[in-house]
Amino acid sequence: MKIFTKDQIYAGDELTAKKQNISATDLMERAGIEIFNWLHRRMQGAQVPIHVFCGIGNNGGDGLVVARHLITHGYNVHTYVVNCSTKRSKDFLINYDRIKNVTKEWPTLLDCKEDFPAINENDIIVDAVFGIGINRPVGEWVKGLFNHFKDSKAYTLSVDVPSGLHTDQVPSDPETVVSASHTLSFQTPKLVFFLPETANYTEQWEVLDIGLDPGYLVETQTEAELIGKNEVLPLYKPREKFSHKGTFGHSLIIGGSYGKIGAVTLASKAALVSGAGKVTAYLPKCGYTILQSSLPEAMVITDANEEYLTNITFDITPTVIGIGVGMGTEERTIKAFTKFLKTTKTPLVIDADAINCLAKSKETLKLLPAFSVLTPHPKELERLIGKWSDDFDKLKKTKAFSKKYNVIIVLKGANTITVYKEKLFVNTTGNPGLATAGTGDVLTGVLTGLISQGYEPLIAAIFGVYLHGRAADVIIEDFGYQSLTASDVINGIAGAYLDLFSPPEPQETNPTQEDETSKSNDKGQRKK
Structure with a gap:
């Protein structure tokens, strides 16, 4: 709309x-x-x-x-x-x-x-x-x-x-x-x-x-569009009968540090559940056993360092790379990240500490591949674009940043807004249950998994944000806002996909009731 x-x-x-x-x-x-x-x-x-x-x-x-x-x-x-x-x-x-x-x-x-x-x-x-x-x-x-x-x-x-x-x-x-x-x-x-x-x-x-x-x-x-089910359904790519895992790409999730291996685990699983053909996790040595035992479907490559990343090198050819979850901002990690950016041409989804690394060394921004997707929370965004006076100033500065570096910015919040140059895509799904640790890591995995399958980065951002929020919506009745976890959101992704093709609920015949097809906004929407 x-x-x-x-x-x-x-x-x-x-x-x-x-x-x-x-x-x-x-x-x-x-x-x-x-x-x-x-x-x-x-x-x-x-x-x-x-x-x-x-x-x-x-x-x-x-x-x-x-x-x-x-x-x-x-x-x-x-x-x-x-x-x-x-x-x-x-x-x-x-x-x-x-x-x-x-x-x-x-x-x-x-x-x-x-x-x-x-x-x-x-x-x-x-x-x-x-x-x-x-x-x-x-x-x-x-x-x-x-x-x-x-x-x-x-x-x-x-x-x-x-x-x-x-x-x-x-x-x-x-x-x-x-x-x-x-x-x-x-x-x-x-x-x-x-x-x-x-x-x-x-x-x-x-x-x-x-x-x-x-x-x-x-x-x-229009500058802005409201994204709901009717808008994302045409974006969905059905799977062909004779497709195989290679058809849906190879996602590489890079991140993790001592005590933050869970972030990579969540992102990797979300990439798989959202449809990536294969997923490899690249993380420090301390995460090897954790990843292999908690997510047997994923492959693992480790850095030479035990506790954090120091040299991002690998001998695979990923379709897309999601980087930054739980990565930390150690000086050697920042240097490894900068070196990585100088050589990669692979589509990127950049989150969390990778954004913080960019903010600490802003000359690296010009190294970003075109159409990279950045997913900052408000404080991370501030480190990138500077302080803003109000929400309209924030949008103005975000659009200018997107245009300058030709990147896509996902502004996470109650109504997550995807920004590409002068365009705004306002999401309608999600709920307050998403205000819990790890849901941002899940979003990174979803976006990475969609790009892996061949979705263009902007389409992946719009569709992925919707799926992520809808996953929380379809599963919230079983958990309630307070008890929802990031892992629950991953479990809701399947339901979010199925919901795309579910028939609309029957219309309420009592004229005193709310119209089920009306567009409404619940004041208690999600915050991540």
């Missing part, structure tokens, strides 16, 4: 109105009806007080459409206009007149001075104060109103985006943004739903199709 910017959405609105021969007011009516339908399916006429707060721009116009339809269907509605400016949009004014024609209780004008309306915990708030076009600071009274929403503990439904949240920057003051229970986003999710500093402003989100021009949606290129 594409993630459109606000300017692209505006362009889509304009083109849709032109091609469908409708007005902007008609498109607003369509959007507002979709919000109303969502509420109506769930409430079925329940007389819970609904407080609709509208701004005086187009988002407020959406809110007035919602309120009007709730009123005409007999709901207990209280409509308010946050009247802090004289700059009312044309479509807001049209819908303000329309709502006055269906009720004797006209919207209450809040002049941003008086006390806040009473809201009880069991009430519902519809937040339509500001939309994606917010272009001015939130005033103190409105800030207080948003805190009033939060203090009431009422269920808060935001229209398109939580009010006060910009689509392209992190709020300087968290209290100037509505804390939404649920956000109904028009046509596309917003990138801010997936970034650590902004995702917490909505507990869940869904996309509502408001009928923007299909050609525009298909043809428009």
Whole structure:
């Protein structure tokens, strides 16, 4: 699913109105009806007080459409206009007149001075104060109103985006943004739903199709894409009947040091389970017995040194190399790694201490083969690209780094984002159980195993991140978040593959229940 910017959405609105021969007011009516339908399916006429707060721009116009339809269907509605400016949009004014024609209780004008309306915990708030076009600071009274929403503990439904949240920057003051229970986003999710500093402003989100021009949606290129099952299924490569282990390549996992041989074991097993034809582990001598006994399917090559790597040489020809897990940053290891980079042309997956080695000796970055895949956690990323001021600055610097060195960066987190030059691929799988030691090593093995099978590095990164998260999802019911281990995630990879081809679950027939096909985001997603 594409993630459109606000300017692209505006362009889509304009083109849709032109091609469908409708007005902007008609498109607003369509959007507002979709919000109303969502509420109506769930409430079925329940007389819970609904407080609709509208701004005086187009988002407020959406809110007035919602309120009007709730009123005409007999709901207990209280409509308010946050009247802090004289700059009312044309479509807001049209819908303000329309709502006055269906009720004797006209919207209450809040002049941003008086006390806040009473809201009880069991009430519902519809937040339509500001939309994606917010272009001015939130005033103190409105800030207080948003805190009033939060203090009431009422269920808060935001229209398109939580009010006060910009689509392209992190709020300087968290209290100037509505804390939404649920956000109904028009046509596309917003990138801010997936970034650590902004995702917490909505507990869940869904996309509502408001009928923007299909050609525009298909043809428009976006910076960001949301990666789910529908996006990765076409990436899958089925196996031919007469294939053999040589068909699926030879993965080499390099790493380990005294006390950290488990990292190589996890990565090697994950490479095998994800489908590599053969796997060899290269590690210091202290890991030989451990690897041979714990993973009999893998072959082992050892360094001359007992406790850490000092000279990375081998007489095999691997298809791909995953390097860095548990490797350490001893001076001799860094020298061996640098020497290795000067001679290798093999595709690389670079993780953990290999990234730290690069950061300690940044002149080695120019030695990276094109399309190398780097999988840093936040601190490792900081060592590579420097400090960032916020999540948008982090993405900007990561894109610049990717472009400069022609590499793929996997930003691990609750919604792992794969970055290649100017493109962002936002993952949707995974859960908090992945916040445990070794899951990053497993990811390295999965990516290495996919490249081994012939997946292009960028495709392997996108697909592998999805599989890794989905493996945790399919197995979590048996373990719970707290008890999940990295080895469990490896055991879930088979289920993740099978899940690609499983039929969708039956639709829930009770209209008061959540739509099973909706796009939603659980606030407690994974962190690695």
